[in-house]
Amino acid sequence: xxxxxxxxxxxxxxxxxxxxxxxxxxxxxxxxxxxxxxxxxxxxxxxxxxxxxxxxxxxxxxxxxxxxxxxxxxxxxxxxxxxxxxxxxxxxxxxxxxxxxxxxxxxxxxxxxxxxxxxxxxxxxxxxxxxxxxxxxxxxxxxxxxxxxxxxxxxxxxxxxxxxxxxxxxxxxxxxxxxxxxxxxxxxxxxxxxxxxxxxxxxxxxxxxxxxxxxxxxxxxxxxxxxxxxxxxxxxxxxxxxxxxxxxxxxxxxxxxxxxxxxxxxxxxxxxxxxxxxxxxxxxxxxxxxxxxxxxxxxxxxxxxxxxxxxxxxxxxxxx
Amino acid sequence: xxxxxxxxxxxxxxxxxxxxxxxxxxxxxxxxxxxxxxxxxxxxxxxxxxxxxxxxxxxxxxxxxxxxxxxxxxxxxxxxxxxxxxxxxxxxxxxxxxxxxxxxxxxxxxxxxxxxxxxxxxxxxxxxxxxxxxxxxxxxxxxxxxxxxxxxxxxxxxxxxxxxxxxxxxxxxxxxxxxxxxxxxxxxxxxxxxxxxxxxxxxxxxxxxxxxxxxxxxxxxxxxxxxxxxxxxxxxxxxxxxxxxxxxxxxxxxxxxxxxxxxxxxxxxxxxxxxxxxxxxxxxxxxxxxxxxxxxxxxxxxxxxxxxxxxxxxxxxxxxxxxxxxxxxxxxxxxxxxxxxxxxxxxxxxxxxxxxxxxxxxxxxxxxxxxxxxxxxxxxxxxxxxxxxxxxxxxxxxxxxxxxxxxxxxxxxxxxxxxxxxxxxxxxxxxxxxxxxxxxxxxxxxxxxxxxxxxxxxxxxxxxxxxxxxxxxxxxxxxxxxxxxx
Numbered sequence: 001x002x003x004x005x006x007x008x009x010x011x012x013x014x015x016x017x018x019x020x021x022x023x024x025x026x027x028x029x030x031x032x033x034x035x036x037x038x039x040x041x042x043x044x045x046x047x048x049x050x051x052x053x054x055x056x057x058x059x060x061x062x063x064x065x066x067x068x069x070x071x072x073x074x075x076x077x078x079x080x081x082x083x084x085x086x087x088x089x090x091x092x093x094x095x096x097x098x099x100x101x102x103x104x105x106x107x108x109x110x111x112x113x114x115x116x117x118x119x120x121x122x123x124x125x126x127x128x129x130x131x132x133x134x135x136x137x138x139x140x141x142x143x144x145x146x147x148x149x150x151x152x153x154x155x156x157x158x159x160x161x162x163x164x165x166x167x168x169x170x171x172x173x174x175x176x177x178x179x180x181x182x183x184x185x186x187x188x189x190x191x192x193x194x195x196x197x198x199x200x201x202x203x204x205x206x207x208x209x210x211x212x213x214x215x216x217x218x219x220x221x222x223x224x225x226x227x228x229x230x231x232x233x234x235x236x237x238x239x240x241x242x243x244x245x246x247x248x249x250x251x252x253x254x255x256x257x258x259x260x261x262x263x264x265x266x267x268x269x270x271x272x273x274x275x276x277x278x279x280x281x282x283x284x285x286x287x288x289x290x291x292x293x294x295x296x297x298x299x300x301x302x303x304x305x306x307x308x309x310x311x312x313x314x315x316x317x318x319x320x
Numbered sequence: 321x322x323x324x325x326x327x328x329x330x331x332x333x334x335x336x337x338x339x340x341x342x343x344x345x346x347x348x349x350x351x352x353x354x355x356x357x358x359x360x361x362x363x364x365x366x367x368x369x370x371x372x373x374x375x376x377x378x379x380x381x382x383x384x385x386x387x388x389x390x391x392x393x394x395x396x397x398x399x400x401x402x403x404x405x406x407x408x409x410x411x412x413x414x415x416x417x418x419x420x421x422x423x424x425x426x427x428x429x430x431x432x433x434x435x436x437x438x439x440x441x442x443x444x445x446x447x448x449x450x451x452x453x454x455x456x457x458x459x460x461x462x463x464x465x466x467x468x469x470x471x472x473x474x475x476x477x478x479x480x481x482x483x484x485x486x487x488x489x490x491x492x493x494x495x496x497x498x499x500x501x502x503x504x505x506x507x508x509x510x511x512x513x514x515x516x517x518x519x520x521x522x523x524x525x526x527x528x529x530x531x532x533x534x535x536x537x538x539x540x541x542x543x544x545x546x547x548x549x550x551x552x553x554x555x556x557x558x559x560x561x562x563x564x565x566x567x568x569x570x571x572x573x574x575x576x577x578x579x580x581x582x583x584x585x586x587x588x589x590x591x592x593x594x595x596x597x598x599x600x601x602x603x604x605x606x607x608x609x610x611x612x613x614x615x616x617x618x619x620x621x622x623x624x625x626x627x628x629x630x631x632x633x634x635x636x637x638x639x640x641x642x643x644x645x646x647x648x649x650x651x652x653x654x655x656x657x658x659x660x661x662x663x664x665x666x667x668x669x670x671x672x673x674x675x676x677x678x679x680x681x682x683x684x685x686x687x688x689x690x691x692x693x694x695x696x697x698x699x700x701x702x703x704x705x706x707x708x709x710x711x712x713x714x715x716x717x718x719x720x721x722x723x724x725x726x727x728x729x730x731x732x733x734x735x736x737x738x739x740x741x742x743x744x745x746x747x748x749x750x751x752x753x754x755x756x757x758x759x760x761x762x763x764x765x766x767x768x769x770x771x772x773x774x775x776x777x778x779x780x781x782x783x784x785x786x787x788x789x790x791x792x793x794x795x796x797x798x799x800x801x802x803x804x805x806x
Binding site (some may be wrong): 147 | 617772
């Protein structure tokens with residue numbers, strides 16, 4: 001392919017330019033070294049973040065005999081999903097799932113609606129003693145009475161060992177209210193004004209205008225709330241005695257601390273001929289499997305939610 | 321004419337306040353077991369509030385199964401108590417409705433007063449029925465076992481009922497009759513406030529009411545017992561904290577752990593910032609995205625799951641040991657080492673886990689900060705011949721300093737708060753001495769151990785010091801940057 005005179009001229013010019021600005025265009029050996037080290041560091045660190053999850057996973061889907069001999073280190077062998085099916089017979093795990101999933105849904109939905117509504121109310125300057133009530137909410141973020149008074153309070157209200165103890169305290173979340181309030185304040189006020197002029201009530205404006213418009217921030221707090229509820233552990237640990245009300249994380253905590261005797265985890269175990277060693281190792285795989293099913297929901301929603309997570313932390317930096 | 325009307329309203333407003341306060345008292349008392357008119361015999365738990373007695377018959381009769389079976393007392397008495405509690409509860413709900421309506425216009429006020437009258441009557445009626453059940457309990461088969469007691473709260477609710485009723489009747493007579501074509505209306509500011517009220521109530525119950533639990537610090541309280549003047553001990557537990565040698569040693573040890581781990585975090589709080597700075601030197605956006613996505617994952621799993629992962633990697637039959645065996649670094653039949661046990665470097669280990677979990681997430685805020693820095697600054701510096709590290713030092717880091725400073729101050733304010741979960745799950749028989757931070761100590765002492773008053777005292781100190789530190793940090797920030805952080 002022959003080059004036109006113009007192209008040749010251009011090339012020549014470019015070469016000359018690069019010659020005179022060689023500091024810019026020459027890749028220095030220091031840069032190469034820096035880049036290699038930098039990429040190497042981040043690759044390694046990312047691996048340490050991924051590998052444990054991968055390791056758990058390949059051990060749960062591999063042949064249990066090989067797992068027992070410690071041969072599953074980097075890739076699965078003898079893939080099967082029997083361990084996941086075996087979870088059916090793990091004591092009380094079903095209850096834990098029902099409790100955790102239902103509370104995640106109910107508490108998150110209520111929290112989001114309440115945050116949106118309260119966030120809207122506190123933007124209204126004409127509310128009676130608005131700034132006092134707003135502060136009344138915000139102060140609770142910076143102060144708490146302590147773990148024991150918190151527990152005694154639940155005991156006094158008769159909420160220990162009650163499912164409602166998971167839901168009621170989650171409804172009012174001051175931090176989320178601040179986020180929503182800040183967001184609503186960024187919505188042009190003219191929209192609301194014109195709705196009021198058309199005779200809309202506060203409720204109508206909230207339902208038809210503010211709620212739909214603040215969807216991005218509501219999605220963000222919904223995800224944070226859902227993850228928090230899914231991971232909830234302390235309230236179950238301290239408030240609940242009825243083992244049917246334990247959350248998934250609490251269940252997992254109990255299993256992890258249990259003796260490695262399979263009998264204590266499984267209903268009526270297998271046949272008596274199963275050796276103690278096998279039982280112990282089965283228990284190990286069962287623990288891995290339970291851990292895996294508690295992680296999977298988070299891993300599944302994670303890639304879709306990344307955007308919202310980042311938005312959330314950035315909004316958190318702007319306090320109102 | 322108009323002026324006169326508002327004047328009447330002003331004078332009557334004061335009377336209204338009496339009514340509202342009375343209703344508010346009734347609402348609050350409803351949740352306190354100490355003011356339960358339903359507790360007319362010792363069979364009923366002393367930790368039962370009126371509200372619980374009215375909504376849950378099973379809680380009310382909890383502990384009475386034996387009494388019913390043995391025929392000590394007829395179950396119908398408890399039916400009566402249950403009904404009476406519901407009557408008072410309905411009365412209080414009516415009273416709340418009436419109180420809310422008193423913020424409206426004249427017509428609404430009038431209707432609200434009817435509600436309030438009903439409320440007063442219902443409360444009186446409920447209290448009287450409670451008294452009837454009390455006399456029934458006195459005539460039970462086995463009075464010895466039933467142990468009837470007169471609930472003082474019966475008088476309380478009668479008084480509140482009478483006050484509410486009389487005030488409502490008085491106001492109803494005094495207020496002029498509204499025009500027949502008047503509509504129910506309320507000023508916008510009160511409407512908004514009433515919509516807000518339920519949420520304020522929730523915040524009060526779950527965030528402010530626990531402060532009432534601080535009173536346990538002044539009593540000799542045993543789990544399942546009760547508070548009375550008999551076991552009031554004043555500041556005994558506060559003094560105990562400093563006088564009792566064993567407790568003092570515990571506190572010193574626990575504080576050392578707390579400060580050590582917080583200090584490790586504070587001194588390494590620049591790590592997420594450097595993580596962000598170096599990640600932004602990666603020009604391949606795909607790779608950068610990839611790193612960012614996967615390094616933030618650990619932040620979203622609970623500490624229990626982190627522990628599960630720790631077990632799978634570091635326990636006797638975990639990855640490290642099986643890996644060593646597979647590659648002959650460890651004999652096939654050797655028992656592996658459990659790296660999670662042992663008491664060495666506990667602080668550093670805990671810090672490492674915290675960093676592994678949090679660094680990617682904490683870096684996000686700095687990454688966003690870096691993308692907010694004007695690109696022209698970098699171009700100008702490059703033309704002036706500034707190298708990579710010079711650009712970092714003179715442009716990127718100064719741009720991130722404000723964020724870093726705020727987060728640093730916050731972590732100093734939180735120096736006593738390490739959280740409970742991490743240390744609870746990683747605790748074992750060998751490292752218990754070095755892992756116990758203040759939060760875990762309070763938990764062990766109060767929930768796991770025996771001393772609720774003592775752990776309340778420790779918690780009180782922690783709360784107060786934390787708030788002082790927070791305001792101190794805020795003061796520093798205001799002084800140095802002219803901006804508050806809370």
